[in-house]
Amino acid sequence: MMLPLAAFTVAFGLAFGVAAVHRGLADWEAMLMSLFVFAAPSQFAALELWHPPLPLLALAAVTLAIHTRHMLMSAALYPWLEPLPRRQQLAMVILLTDSNWAMALGEYHRGERNLGILLGGGIALWSAWVVGTGVGLVFGGGITEPERFGLDVIMLCFLLMIVVGGRPRALMALPWLAAAISALMAYWWLPPYLHVMVGAMTGGAVAVMLPGRWFGATAS
Amino acid sequence: MSASVAWQSLAGIGLMVVIAYGSRVLGLLVMSYVPLGARVRRFIDAMSSSVLIAVITPMVVHGDGGTKLAALAAGGVAIAWRNPLLAIALGMASAAVWRWWWS
Numbered sequence: 001m002m003l004p005l006a007a008f009t010v011a012f013g014l015a016f017g018v019a020a021v022h023r024g025l026a027d028w029e030a031m032l033m034s035l036f037v038f039a040a041p042s043q044f045a046a047l048e049l050w051h052p053p054l055p056l057l058a059l060a061a062v063t064l065a066i067h068t069r070h071m072l073m074s075a076a077l078y079p080w081l082e083p084l085p086r087r088q089q090l091a092m093v094i095l096l097t098d099s100n101w102a103m104a105l106g107e108y109h110r111g112e113r114n115l116g117i118l119l120g121g122g123i124a125l126w127s128a129w130v131v132g133t134g135v136g137l138v139f140g141g142g143i144t145e146p147e148r149f150g151l152d153v154i155m156l157c158f159l160l161m162i163v164v165g166g167r168p169r170a171l172m173a174l175p176w177l178a179a180a181i182s183a184l185m186a187y188w189w190l191p192p193y194l195h196v197m198v199g200a201m202t203g204g205a206v207a208v209m210l211p212g213r214w215f216g217a218t219a220s
Numbered sequence: 221m222s223a224s225v226a227w228q229s230l231a232g233i234g235l236m237v238v239i240a241y242g243s244r245v246l247g248l249l250v251m252s253y254v255p256l257g258a259r260v261r262r263f264i265d266a267m268s269s270s271v272l273i274a275v276i277t278p279m280v281v282h283g284d285g286g287t288k289l290a291a292l293a294a295g296g297v298a299i300a301w302r303n304p305l306l307a308i309a310l311g312m313a314s315a316a317v318w319r320w321w322w323s
Contacts, residue, residue, distance in 0.1 A: 067243035069268035074247030093244040150315035157294035157311035165298035183274035203270020
């Protein structure tokens with residue numbers, strides 16, 4: 001179960017490395033990100049904003065918005081981690097990402113209480129991600145016309161896949177539509193980089209305004 | 221690369237690290253004091269996927285035909301088969317083929 005996931009992660013890391021080379025990031029910048037940020041969606045989103053001078057505020061806002069999801073994930077793990085001392089609890093979530101979280105939580109619901117699956121899964125994915133990034137950085141520069149091979153759309157496809165490839169939720173259609181339209185209008189008429197925040201806020205606000213009973217199953 | 225640009229990158233990456241780890245920890249800390257309400261959860265859940273939508277939309281709208289086709293292919297595969305690597309591979313392939321024919 002862990003092995004195919006790790007193989008996917010090497011490929012994603014490779015895609016990130018290649019994309020980073022073509023966005024003009026230095027090797028050490030991309031590597032530092034993979035080593036310490038370890039979060040594909042925010043790293044890909046950061047590539048979009050990576051022109052000097054760096055828009056630090058926009059970068060922080062986008063990262064924050066993407067990562068609020070991880071806040072929910074670690075909150076869901078709390079019952080499992082509760083018996084541990086606080087310091088170990090905090091250490092366990094360092095390598096928390098979407099896929100190992102989903103896998104570990106599935107095991108927890110099947111009765112698994114051994115935390116090794118959370119930690120081990122995290123370590124395996126992290127190594128795969130770092131190795132993939134390295135390979136992508138080394139070979140990415142050898143490709144002179146990235147568009148001809150469709151390399152410039154990796155980032156787009158990846159983000160799209162994260163959004164629609166998760167749980168099938170028709171009730172997100174309205175918030176997402178609102179997010180897309182408001183982001184596009186902000187992109188045209190507001191100062192640069194604000195469109196991401198505008199879209200995120202609109203999407204969240206619309207979801208809150210929908211009738212609560214639509215969310216019956218998830219409102220626990 | 222000049223020194224000031226390098227410092228800027230370091231600051232940017234540092235910022236990302238703090239936020240990325242902070243959010244992983246914050247969920248635990250918040251839960252140990254107050255459980256999150258349903259409305260707050262719903263807002264956060266919708267916001268964190270909407271932020272990706274907001275990044276993608278202008279890329280697709282202002283992209284060339286290859287980009288649009290790639291988005292269509294990758295999105296379709298992701299919904300139909302839930303296979304991430306296949307989605308990305310087909311997206312890249314369709315962009316490459318489109319540009320092969322039209323440019």
